[in-house]
Structure formats: structure tokens, C-alpha cells
Amino acid sequence: MLIDFFLKLKSHKLPVSVKEYLTLLEALKQGVIGQSIDDFYYLSRAALVKDEANFDKFDRAFAEFWDGVETIPGIDAQIPLEWLLKQAELSLTEEEKAKIEALGGWDKLMETLRQRLEKQKARHQGGNKWIGTAGTSPFGAHGYNPEGVRIGQNKSRHRSAVKVWDQREYRNLDDSVELGTRNIKVALRRLRRFARQGAPDEFDLDTTISSTARKAYLDIHMRPERRNTVKVLLLLDIGGTMDDHISLCEELFSAAKTEFKHLEHFYFHNCLYDYVWKDNRRRHTERTRTWDLLHKYGHDYKVIFVGDATMSPYEILQPGGSVEYSNDEPGAVWIKRFTDIYSKCVWLNPEPEDIWGYRQSVNIMRELMGGRMYPTTLSGLERAMRALAR
């Protein structure tokens, strides 16, 4: 019973196990639900899926199994055609429908949609013809064409008409690239390292017992409390090409600030040279010599660079290459000094990983960092923290 359904979930790469499948069957046997398919959807989800990040995958697998709908290559991976049409129908008001008549009628619009769906092979955004998001074509979401057919925008209030799993409400939970402050905090937490340091103010039961047993009189032992002792030096690239990533850097910074007790941060521009600064508004008056940084913060600090490493290769490799002032030593020398002193050292790059290969400076910087460059996605951040904790 339902073995095909189970296999379908497996083929969608959902981590389902036989035990969970048997639990589902047991629940069905015990009559937890009635005959309704919606109930079955909820029950099977509660029994088989244990992570909200997999809910979207489950929704898609469920829809595929129960409707047998075809999937279209192209727009947004896999949206059943039927769903698109139904959704479009629901999103339109009477007036909008009247306007569509002006354009040649509903059927013609749908016919055009079908034709374009067939022609279109890739995901599309912007523009004025193809189906995608944020364009002026009659098809797609968040666009400006009043006759537009809203696809995948899902603002409908007619809950009962659209099937629950077809709404794909959990889609953004699936999105592993989305980084919120909370997600960042959770990722940074991997870097926790507890140690006992400071004043002994906690009663140490185990040592007291063993010591008392050995000495035959009550011998009280105290120990310091366990604290997170990880020390972090955060160096942020600022200005120029980094302007695109300001909000991301802000989030990263505010998460890091609450997560680490010993956190020092400094700014640099494009590449590390003789000076860094703490306050970007007074960058020319109040700056710190990079040598002082190396002297002040011990080698047990973990260093995190944040920057897109996108610049002219000369800025890294040549003396005097800096866009700020004339530097005597090339940036590469400074980076090397850091990696030599701080063995735990990573570079976080907000640019997507797949375009790094096309930029010479990113490759150079990555090589200088010994390959320890990670994207600022959740998984990238986790990889970076694991590299730092190693």
C-alpha cells in the first residue's frame, strides 16, 4: 500500500525511511484521518518530513504523485501547467477579465501563454516578452501589464480552490541561499569553543568527590565557569564594488557582534595594505597601522575577511597598486603575513561561487588564502566556520 508514493518521495531525494513509512501506515490503520486527501497530505507530511526545508520538495512530490501533472522544463524548475492556469484564473478580477477581452479574449491569452511556455526553455526575469518575474510581458509575476497573467505570485485569497500542496508556501524555507540574521547566528554558533577561564566560582562536584575520597575529609573544589572563548578578528571590505552587498554585511556583522564575546572589526578597501580603520566616516583621519593589528591580536584569534575580492590584479600584486594611496608593499604580502600568523583564517565572498572562476583577482586571492574562500550562503558560512573550528 502506498509503496509507489513512498518511492516517489525517495526519487525526489527526500530523506524518508522505512520506519517513518510504517508509522504512516500505522496511523492510517488507527484511523487518525478520514477520507479527505487534505488530511492525508497533512498526516503524511507530519510522519515523513522532519525538516521544514524539505516541505517544498514534499509538496512538489505530492502534487506529482496525486495529480500526475506534467512538468515543464524552464520556468522555476517544476511548476505544473495546470497549477499555472488555475492560479492565473483565480488572480484575475472581473474588470481584469474584461480587459483581457480587449486583448483578444481569455482563450487567446491562454493560447499565447501555452505557445510561449513551449518556446521558452530557460528561467527568465525582466524583459517584455518571456514568462518570468518582474517584467512587462502579459505573463509572469510582479509585473506592470494590467492584462498580465499572474504566475506563481500566489496572492490568492481563494484558499479552498487551490490545493494546499499546490500553494507551495514553504518554498522560501527551501531557499538555502537566503540568509537572515538568525540563520547567520546559528551558523556562527558552530564556532563556539567552551573553556574554563577566570575566577573559580562554580562548585566542582566530581573533583570534590574524588579528592574527598582520597583525603578522607571533605575537600571542596571550585572551578571557573564554562565560557565561549573564541576570539574573532573581522576584516570587512568597504566601498566600491562592496556597495551592492551592504545589507548582507550589516546582517553578518550584527549577528557576529552578538555571537562572540571577543570580536574586533576593521575595514579595508579592496585589499589589505598598511592601514585599516574602525570608523568608515573617519577613514582618513583615524586609521590603524596593520602592523599594530598583527602585534596586538595573538595568533589564537580567528580571522574572517569579508570582501568580493573583485579588483584589478595589480591592486593585489604590485606595490603602489592601491586605489587609496601609494603603498610600498603589494597587498599580497599583507595577506600572506596574516595567513602566516593566523592559521585559522577564511575569506567570505558575497559574490556567487560560480562566477569566481571568471575573475582573475578572485582566483589570486583564493590562492593566497590557501583555497579558504567561501560564499556567504548558509552552507558556505557553515563550511567556513568548520574550517575555522578545525
Place this chain on the structure above:
Amino acid sequence: MRFEGSSEYVATPDLMLAVNAAITLKRPLLVKGEPGTGKTMLAVEVAKSLGVPLLEWHVKSTTKAQQGLYEYDAVSRLRDSQLGDPRVQDIRNYIVQGTLWQAFSADHPVVLLIDEVDKADIEFPNDLLREIDRMEFYVYETRELVRAKHRPIVFITSNNEKELPDAFLRRCFFHYIRFPDKETMERIVEVHYPTLKKTLLREALDVFFEIRDVPGMKKKPSTSELLDWLKLLLAEDIPQEALRSKDRKTIIPPLHGALLKNEQDVHLFERLVFMSRSGKQ
């Protein structure tokens, strides 16, 4: 036993189904969701509506799985032995029962809440596998097996700070409490403040969802914060016009401190509200 929501807790159909599946099959229910969406309250309300006692075990970063079963109080025994107390002969006197033991030994089924399981050490859930699955454990000091007389209804909440091990997850039902939409939110508010004026509620909800939609917010306000805010609005008797004021000085919703908990957010919000409202005029 079936859970149908209660007069103080609005449960969506999918939540109700997950709870009932857990009750019928006597399997634990793992509940996740945004902070403040009522994960902990769920166990409280289920216990109340089923009319059974609730046992709570709040997990901290230092909590060990063993503490939920029992603890051997070596220090008291040591002290008693030095004072020559006859109680010292029986080790049973120094075994302190934990929450799980209490739940297992109860004479009637109970609701057991294991709150914030993700706060504990990574090994914590693994150490509870047999206890959760078979509902029994072994006391080494007295060499006895404690087995549940009635399998308790277990609720486990998590805030996603740590991944839970697969072996643990396989033994649970899972439910993710979504952030409620406007209609559900209205029902929730009605349950808590039935006297609230309809129009005031609508205005307040508009403001609330507007705030939640502000991009770049560090901490989005949650259901419990909305309820706090409404309580304040009611207590202060704020007229509904004040919520939609176009006046420069009162452009920020009154008592917004209950909703926004971060001074950067307040600042950002002030700027955005000012920009959008002055643009509308």
C-alpha cells in the same frame, strides 16, 4: 482522546491533525516554528483541553539527558554518612527522580513537554532515543527497569539552533508552525482580547503586518509580541485614529516598543514610515 483546539488556543487543521496523530500513536511530536508562534503553549493547551497533568522539562545548554531520568545525589549521601544518618544505608534515598521518570511512573497518561531541545548538547537527543522510543530506562544504582505505565504524550519544541540527529527525527511526528496569516491572526486576537473593537483590531493588524513586511528588519515581531502590544493599546485606551496618524510627531505607531526590540530596527522603521507616508500625501 482527541485535540480540537481550545478556547484560548487557535489551532490550524494541519496542527490539529499532527497533534491527534501523535496522541493516537503515542509518538512524540516535534514542533518547530518562528519564535513566538506558540510552540510551548501548544503542550500547555493540549494538556488543559485533554484534562491531564502537564510535566515540563526546560532544556538548557548545560542539561544532560540523564537529568531527565534521575540523578544520584552523592553530596547528600556523603554528608549523611559523615553525620551517621541511618538513611545512608539505602541508595534509593539519594536517587532523585527526573521529569521523564515522573511521567513514566504516573498512574494516568500525562503530557510531557521537552522545551527547546536544540539548546542542549548535540548528543542530548541521541541519549534519549531508547527512552523516547520504548519509553523505558534502566537505573544502574538500584538495578531496576523503569517502564512507562502509560505512554506519555510527548511534545518537543526546537528553535533550529542545532540540527537534530536523523535517528531521533525518525521516531517523531513533525510539525512546523507557520506564521499565521491575517485571518488566523484575527482569530487569535479575538480569543485573547474578545472586547477589542473590530476596527481598532483591523487598523492594528494592518500596522503589524506592515512592520513585518519592512525589508531589512533584524527581528520581525511575532504573534506573542503583537498580543503584548494590543494589551498595551487597550490599557492606554489609544484611539484608532492614532494608529493611522499623518502627523509628523506621532507618525510611529504608539507604544511600538512592544513590537520592535532592536534600536536599529526602530530607526529603520522611523525612516521608512516617514518616507512612505509623506510620499502618500
